[in-house]
Amino acid sequence: MTETFDPADVACWIARGRPSHHAHAIADAWRAFPDLPIGTPLDVRMARTRERTAMLKSLHEQIAQEGEQHRQATNFAFVERKVAEGSTDSRDAGILRARAVHGYDWDEAVAWAAGNYAARAGWEARPPSRTRLGEPDLRRGAYNQGFLDGGGRPDDIFDVARRSLTAFTPEPTKVASPPSSRPLPSQWPSPGDLPAPASWHRRLLILGASEYRAGTIGILTMLHERSGHEETTICLIDVERGLYLLSDANGIASGDDDALREYLRQRDYTDIVAIASEAEFARLDSAAPVLPLTRTMERTRNSLLQQRAQFRLWIARGRSPGEQFAAGHIRWSKMAAGLSGRLGDFTVRYAGPARLRGHRIIVEDADGMPASGYRTAHGRALHPELVIGNKSHLRAAMAGLLRQYAAALRLG
Structure with a gap:
């Protein structure tokens, strides 16, 4: 782009995106009627501007015409692509037919297709609204022509009743059934505290290979802090290798999806959680048929801190023997x-x-009194007051004690 703006220079207009023929016309107008010096009387300068505008009037009309031609060509090309791709809307084919048979432009072709569709569907004739006063009303004429070509007879009082009885109702488009009705692993919800607890041997952890190698979130460290975690089945998901078991003791080779599917099906899982990167989740989605359908299927998401908090909720639902x-x-x-x-x-x-x-924690019953006299299902007495040393563990300790009371029995 030139540094100085010279309206009489053709290259200046071309550098600013004008087509060559537009640039020459504009530059010619500026050369024929350049701006007058600033000291020239105002009415003289305004007269010069009007002269230049009058010279450019034909160019402005040409630009508007070219824009309209481009709009119609783009719209017709779009409809042609839809028809070529198998569009089931008969109005698309009607637009192309109106152009080929009647030579209509875009607006008229759309109106003809709408009128033709209304006639064949058994509807009343509803032509488009009138255009501005003084402009030719071409769309209404095209609609009426399409309505007549479709079998409509506006002068017949029984026309609508006759066509509604003989109207053809197309069969609904058959859509291929999805391969699976359950959501993909990448669409699973985030872990929460609402699902029921599950024994560790009925829980499946799907861990991304990147997290297993780097330990950025600390999933395995958090898991190993809970008693009973040894019974949990751990699978790794790798972008290259796919889904495979962490332990080689089962003799299932990496890539043997059939053997892995049968192994996971026999374990009777009720709880699955997946922690992986987005690329690994994309790979896991392709291996979704290998996974069993369980009561609870979740995945962590968002930031590392949020994923740690979500995994803590999943860990808290793990139930050890007894x-x-x-x-x-x-x-x-x-x-x-x-x-x-x-x-x-x-x-x-x-x-x-x-x-x-x-720090003291107290559990109260519905009456607001300390919850005394409660025992677990195994007969162990529960004390309504608990003292913990580290306040950072306050919420976890409160949740654990509260869940024990909610599952307890009151004796006496």
Whole structure:
């Protein structure tokens, strides 16, 4: 682009995106009627501008005509592509027929196709609204012509009834059935505390190979802190190798999808969680038929901190042998006195620092009294007050105690 703007220079207009014939016409007008010096009287300068505008009038009309031609060519090309791709809308073929038979432009062809479709469908004639006063009303004429070509007879009072009885109803388009009705792993919801607990031997962890090698989120470290995690089945998903078991003790080679599918099916899982990168999830989606259909299927997402928090919720639902606790969503609230959570008829709240050291947690029943006299399903007595040393573990300790009470029995 030139540094200085000279309206009488053809190259200046071409550099600013004007076609060559437009640039020559504009430059000719500026050379014929250049701007007058600033000291020239205003009425003289305005007269010069009007002269230049009058010279460019034909160019402006040509530009408008070229724009209209481009619009119609683009629209017709779009409809031609739809028909070539197998469009089932008869109005698309009608637009092309109106252009070929009647020589209509785009607006007239669309009106003809609409009128023809209305006649064959058994509808009343509803031509488009009138154009501006003084302009030729071509669309209404094209609509009426299409209505007549489709079998419509506006002068017959029984025309609509006759055509509605003989109207052809096309069969619905047959759509191929999807390969699977269940969502892909990349579409699974995030882990939460609402699903029911599951024993560790009925849980499946699908871990991305990148996380297994780098440990950025710390999934395995968090998992190893829970008792009973040894029973969990762990599969790795790699962009190149696909889905395979972490342990080689089962003798299933990497890439043997049939053997892996049969192995996972025999384990009777109820809970699956997937932690992987987006590229690994794309690879896991292609291996989705290998995975069993379970009650709960989840995946972590968003930032690393959020994925850690989501995985903690999944870990908390793991049940070791002999362990019993309730499921359900805990409704947390931050009152002036401190953190509190509610599950069922029980409320757990932070009761402040302990007398010597630590932090007190108290569970109350529906009456607001300490929940005394409750025992687990195995007969172990529960104490409504708990003291913990590390306040950063407050929410986890409160949730664990509250779930034990929600699954407990009251004796006496």
